[in-house]
Amino acid sequence: METELKGSFIELRKAIFQLNSMDSSLLFTAQALLRWHANHQFCSRSGQPTKKNMAGSKRVCPSSKIIYYPQMAPVVITLVSDGVRCLLARQSSFPKGLYSALAGFCDIGESVEEAVRREVAEEVGLEVERLEYSASQHWPFPNSSLMIACHATVKPGQTEIQVNLRELEAAAWFSHDEVATALRRKGPYIQQENETLPFSLPPRLAIAHQLIKEWMERHACSSRLA
Numbered sequence: 001m002e003t004e005l006k007g008s009f010i011e012l013r014k015a016i017f018q019l020n021s022m023d024s025s026l027l028f029t030a031q032a033l034l035r036w037h038a039n040h041q042f043c044s045r046s047g048q049p050t051k052k053n054m055a056g057s058k059r060v061c062p063s064s065k066i067i068y069y070p071q072m073a074p075v076v077i078t079l080v081s082d083g084v085r086c087l088l089a090r091q092s093s094f095p096k097g098l099y100s101a102l103a104g105f106c107d108i109g110e111s112v113e114e115a116v117r118r119e120v121a122e123e124v125g126l127e128v129e130r131l132e133y134s135a136s137q138h139w140p141f142p143n144s145s146l147m148i149a150c151h152a153t154v155k156p157g158q159t160e161i162q163v164n165l166r167e168l169e170a171a172a173w174f175s176h177d178e179v180a181t182a183l184r185r186k187g188p189y190i191q192q193e194n195e196t197l198p199f200s201l202p203p204r205l206a207i208a209h210q211l212i213k214e215w216m217e218r219h220a221c222s223s224r225l226a
């Protein structure tokens with residue numbers, strides 16, 4: 001297994017050098033594939049070792065003939081808005097001061113819409129009124145996730161947050177100006193003297209960042225039209 005992984009790493013390094021640029025999505029894919037191969041060395045039916053195909057896109061059990069394909073877990077990530085503010089939350093495992101959109105794994109049998117409504121209700125006790133798909137992203141953590149990003153709005157007047165402390169450390173509504181300040185900030189967060197709430201946003205490559213930027217642009221457009 002070690003030789004196989006080493007070979008894959010060398011292939012990956014060559015590919016990156018040929019590309020001339022550190023493409024994060026390529027790195028994410030490579031990392032996810034290497035981890036999947038490392039975790040699928042044996043057939044779950046026969047218990048025999050599985051074999052990787054030349055392209056590295058699947059593994060086959062020579063005994064049971066079962067073909068194993070890499071899998072991804074769908075995860076919904078939602079930026080909730082009340083029309084004026086957006087809701088951001090943090091888990092205790094996040095870096096200090098970092099707030100992000102609400103994320104959660106889809107359950108078996110659930111649609112994306114159902115997963116968004118359930119996650120928002122479970123994590124902050126709010127009812128989603130309107131929901132709109134934005135974009136998606138492959139994300140290598142914790143194994144291999146397909147992040148499905150959506151914007152959601154809650155019913156007017158129903159904005160009282162009930163933080164589920166088993167899932168989140170904190171959640172709060174943030175104004176356009178507060179988010180704009182955090183987006184302008186470069187590098188790690190340093191708390192200012194007059195700031196009561198330490199607050200920073202996910203890095204540019206995370207789809208959460210893209211959702212937040214999109215919400216800011218929409219908010220700026222609607223303010224200009226008003």
Ligand SMILES: NC(=O)C1=CN([C@@H]2O[C@H](COP(=O)(O)OP(=O)(O)OC[C@H]3O[C@@H](n4cnc5c(N)ncnc54)[C@H](O)[C@@H]3O)[C@@H](O)[C@H]2O)C=CC1
Nearest residue numbers: 073075100103104105139141142147167202206207208209
């Ligand atoms: N790219 C981005 O912008 C962001 C990505 N994320 C990712 O979203 C994912 C989900 O976020 P959470 O709020 O932690 O989700 P969550 O609230 O659903 O809780 C995670 C827990 O779900 C369980 N779980 C259920 N199905 C699972 C599966 N297929 N694989 C692994 N665990 C599973 C595990 O017990 C795990 O500890 C995380 O992996 C995180 O890295 C989160 C925020 C931003």
